Each structure stands twice: as structure tokens, then as C-alpha cells.
């Protein structure tokens with residue numbers, strides 16, 4: 001399991017570099033770093049630290065900090081931003097995460113599943129995003145149940161949510 005120092009229910013979140021505490025509604029940048037074993041670690045930055053940062057990340061996205069009730073509510077907008085940040089990923093770990101996120105976001109009406117097409121590569125799921133009119137096509141990566149569970153727990157851990165309880 002991944003260890004993060006961002007606990008469920010924690011209300012304070014700070015910039016990794018300068019330690020500034022995020023204020024409600026403040027733009028902040030989140031990035032995931034992948035280590036050699038494929039484990040992802042989440043890092044959050046304020047805008048000015050992000051602008052100075054030039055490290056390469058697995059993926060990154062921008063959100064505004066919402067100090068909402070983390071126990072009650074998944075920040076679906078942030079999950080959508082994470083999903084969009086993986087747009088160019090066509091295979092591997094990132095692609096698998098993208099697939100899991102698409103299914104979850106479709107259940108939450110953040111994405112609409114338009115159709116399922118059979119292509120020579122396999123089953124393709126076509127999603128539209130009502131918020132930005134973007135269409136994405138995702139080839140079903142045919143994950144095992146164990147892998148789906150692993151990926152769901154990984155998202156839970158990175159986003160301090162309990163997707164696994166909601167899917």
C-alpha cells in the first residue's frame with residue numbers, strides 16, 4: 001500500500017516546497033511521481049512554487065483547493081482533472097488508472113458513456129465530457145478483478161477518498 005502523509009479528514013494542506021497552507025479556492029497544482037517499483041506519490045504545490053519547478057512527473061493537474069468535507073464527499077472535479085491529465089497515456093499504469101477513473105466519473109455523471117464499439121483491438125468505450133465537450137475513446141484494458149482492486153485502492157490513497165466504497 002502507498003503511504004501518504006495526507007490523511008483522510010485532514011483539513012490542512014500545504015505546499016510541498018514552501019510549506020504555505022492552501023487557502024479555500026486558491027489555485028494549486030498536484031503532481032504524481034512514480035518510483036522504480038511503479039508506486040505513485042502525490043505532491044502538492046502552490047502556484048509560484050509550481051512555476052519554478054521543472055521536475056518531470058507521471059502526471060499533473062491544476063485544481064483549486066477545496067477544504068470541503070473530505071469524509072462525505074469525493075472531489076469529483078479533481079478526479080476529472082486527474083483523468084484529463086492522463087489523456088495522452090496510451091498504455092501501462094497510467095492508462096489503467098485512466099480507465100478506472102473513466103468508469104467512476106461516468107457513474108458520477110462527470111462523463112457520459114456514449115457507446116461501446118467493437119474494434120479489432122477490442123472493446124472501445126466512448127466518453128463525452130459535458131463540461132468541456134471533449135470526447136475520449138478508451139480501449140478496455142481487460143483488467144483482472146485483482147488489478148481493478150489495486151488501482152482503486154491506489155486512487156483512494158492518492159486522493160484520500162474511498163472510491164472502493166462508492167464504485
Ligand SMILES: [Zn+2]
Pocket residue numbers: 015016017018019020045046047048049050
Ligand atoms: Zn509553495
